[in-house]
Amino acid sequence: MLDYEPLALSAGPYLDLQCDGGPRLMGSECLECGHRLFPVAAVCPNCMSDQLKPLPLSREGKVYSFTVLRQAPPGFDSPSIISYVDLREGVRVFTHLDMLPHQAKCDMVVHLKVVDPKIDKFGRKVLQFKFAPIGGAQ
Amino acid sequence: MRKVSIIGTGMMRFMKRDTVNMVDFAWPVVRSAILEAGVDPKSIGAAYCGSAASGSMPGQRVLKRLGLTGIPISNVEGACSSSAIALRHAALAVATGECDIALAFGVDQLNLAGKTLVHRTEDWDFANGLAMPGLYAMRAQRYMHDYGVTIEQLTKIAVKSKKYGALNPWAHFQQEVTPEQVMNARMVADPFTVLHCCPRSDGASAVVVCASDIAHRFSSKPVQIVASIQRSGKMMTGFRDMTMPESTQRAARELYEQSGLGPEDIDICEVHDAFTVNELLYSDALGFSKPGEAVQLLEDGDFDIGGRIPLNISGGLVSRGHPIGPTGIAQIVEMTYQLQGRGDKRQVEGAKLAMTHVTGGGVAGLDHGAVTIHILGV
Ligand SMILES: [Zn+2]
Numbered sequence: 001m002l003d004y005e006p007l008a009l010s011a012g013p014y015l016d017l018q019c020d021g022g023p024r025l026m027g028s029e030c031l032e033c034g035h036r037l038f039p040v041a042a043v044c045p046n047c048m049s050d051q052l053k054p055l056p057l058s059r060e061g062k063v064y065s066f067t068v069l070r071q072a073p074p075g076f077d078s079p080s081i082i083s084y085v086d087l088r089e090g091v092r093v094f095t096h097l098d099m100l101p102h103q104a105k106c107d108m109v110v111h112l113k114v115v116d117p118k119i120d121k122f123g124r125k126v127l128q129f130k131f132a133p134i135g136g137a138q
Numbered sequence: 139m140r141k142v143s144i145i146g147t148g149m150m151r152f153m154k155r156d157t158v159n160m161v162d163f164a165w166p167v168v169r170s171a172i173l174e175a176g177v178d179p180k181s182i183g184a185a186y187c188g189s190a191a192s193g194s195m196p197g198q199r200v201l202k203r204l205g206l207t208g209i210p211i212s213n214v215e216g217a218c219s220s221s222a223i224a225l226r227h228a229a230l231a232v233a234t235g236e237c238d239i240a241l242a243f244g245v246d247q248l249n250l251a252g253k254t255l256v257h258r259t260e261d262w263d264f265a266n267g268l269a270m271p272g273l274y275a276m277r278a279q280r281y282m283h284d285y286g287v288t289i290e291q292l293t294k295i296a297v298k299s300k301k302y303g304a305l306n307p308w309a310h311f312q313q314e315v316t317p318e319q320v321m322n323a324r325m326v327a328d329p330f331t332v333l334h335c336c337p338r339s340d341g342a343s344a345v346v347v348c349a350s351d352i353a354h355r356f357s358s359k360p361v362q363i364v365a366s367i368q369r370s371g372k373m374m375t376g377f378r379d380m381t382m383p384e385s386t387q388r389a390a391r392e393l394y395e396q397s398g399l400g401p402e403d404i405d406i407c408e409v410h411d412a413f414t415v416n417e418l419l420y421s422d423a424l425g426f427s428k429p430g431e432a433v434q435l436l437e438d439g440d441f442d443i444g445g446r447i448p449l450n451i452s453g454g455l456v457s458r459g460h461p462i463g464p465t466g467i468a469q470i471v472e473m474t475y476q477l478q479g480r481g482d483k484r485q486v487e488g489a490k491l492a493m494t495h496v497t498g499g500g501v502a503g504l505d506h507g508a509v510t511i512h513i514l515g516v
Contacts, residue, residue: 037375039262045373065380067275067327076267084276090376094263106283127266
């Protein structure tokens with residue numbers, strides 16, 4: 001269990017499990033300036049507008065970078081493969097990779113995978129998704 | 139604005155000091171800076187304390203031991219940049235004529251604070267398991283991918299750091315290591331073993347500054363603060379180039395523009411090497427090398443004593459240690475030694491202009507919360 005209170009997302013869910021064609025991450029797009037970001041936000045960090053619409057994000061992305069954390073923060077598995085994954089919409093998502101450490105490479109193509117979440121001390125779900133390689137862990 | 143000079147320094151060996159209260163190891167450091175400056179303590183017009191993990195009012199808690207009270211005491215928090223920002227504000231107080239003499243110091247006791255400096259309750263990245271070694275490790279992975287840098291080359295940075303740390307009596311680690319020892323040490327976050335990472339240290343550091351036109355009354359070789367800049371990272375949500383720390387690059391460009399100096403004018407530099415790869419990242423960002431080319435300076439010995447731009451000859455954060463709050467002024471003290479010819483076994487001959495660079499903090503969306511750069515000269 002995580003020993004701290006994790007992110008409280010006030011602006012809405014970041015994962016849409018009911019989406020046609022499978023689950024999707026949800027970001028925001030600013031109606032004033034077009035700025036896009038993940039996770040969902042209540043205000044635009046580019047123009048300060050509070051007029052944003054939900055932005056369903058691609059299920060496929062590219063690993064910008066990664067590392068294998070041999071001693072992950074409390075509550076997370078050690079080792080954890082953490083990563084920044086770039087999505088077609090122009091947003092970068094901090095995530096975990098569902099693969100073996102030797103598989104992880106910069107620029108590899110990965111796709112969204114819903115996993116068994118961690119539960120925080122308030123009973124909320126954390127880390128509900130990872131990104132996995134095409135063909136799975138091997 | 140008046141010119142400002144450093145006239146006194148105080149430093150201690152950074153190490154694990156968790157059996158005494160931090161106030162007990164901090165006041166002697168502050169006192170030694172004031173004694174070295176030779177100023178009447180009552181002539182100090184303002185004090186600035188940089189600290190990131192010491193709770194409320196560490197400045198007052200330390201200075202009351204010395205009776206240095208009644209004056210404005212400002213506590214500055216900027217993660218790893220804390221005391222560099224404190225110095226900047228002390229220098230500004232003198233430059234604007236608020237006072238003639240000011241004190242800046244840093245203190246933290248990380249080994250008792252026992253908390254991380256990231257925001258697990260509000261930042262997506264950190265809430266989902268990011269840690270600072272992981273962030274820098276991802277920068278390293280991308281730098282290696284983009285520029286063909288090898289783990290053996292990063293290992294050379296760790297070996298260099300420990301070599302110079304062994305010459306510095308203030309360093310947390312004072313033992314040389316072999317490449318094999320670095321490679322075979324405990325893995326923290328690929329490609330970093332523990333010998334690529336700064337230790338958790340406790341400590342304090344201090345300087346006294348005054349108006350340059352009266353500095354010779356107190357010091358036979360005052361060190362002038364030639365230029366100073368402080369910036370925050372820009373909030374970015376898209377595809378950031380993690381091999382080029384934007385806040386450092388932006389701050390350095392502005393600093394060079396303000397001062398009329400360029401990277402080629404700097405004789406010696408201390409950069410924020412919390413992890414080995416930082417020497418490459420920040421050499422590129424500060425303009426000592428073109429993007430991706432810092433590794434050539436490393437290979438050619440240009441980061442060593444006798445090279446083009448000796449880098450972290452104190453041992454840097456990796457060897458001197460990184461107590462967070464005091465780190466920025468520790469760099470300033472080290473460069474003051476070098477410019478005054480007090481570098482002892484690690485003296486860089488003929489150094490006239492020195493740079494210190496310290497970033498600060500993990501705030502998701504910003505490359506760093508803070509960056510502070512100073513140029514010092516004699
Ligand atoms: Zn906007």
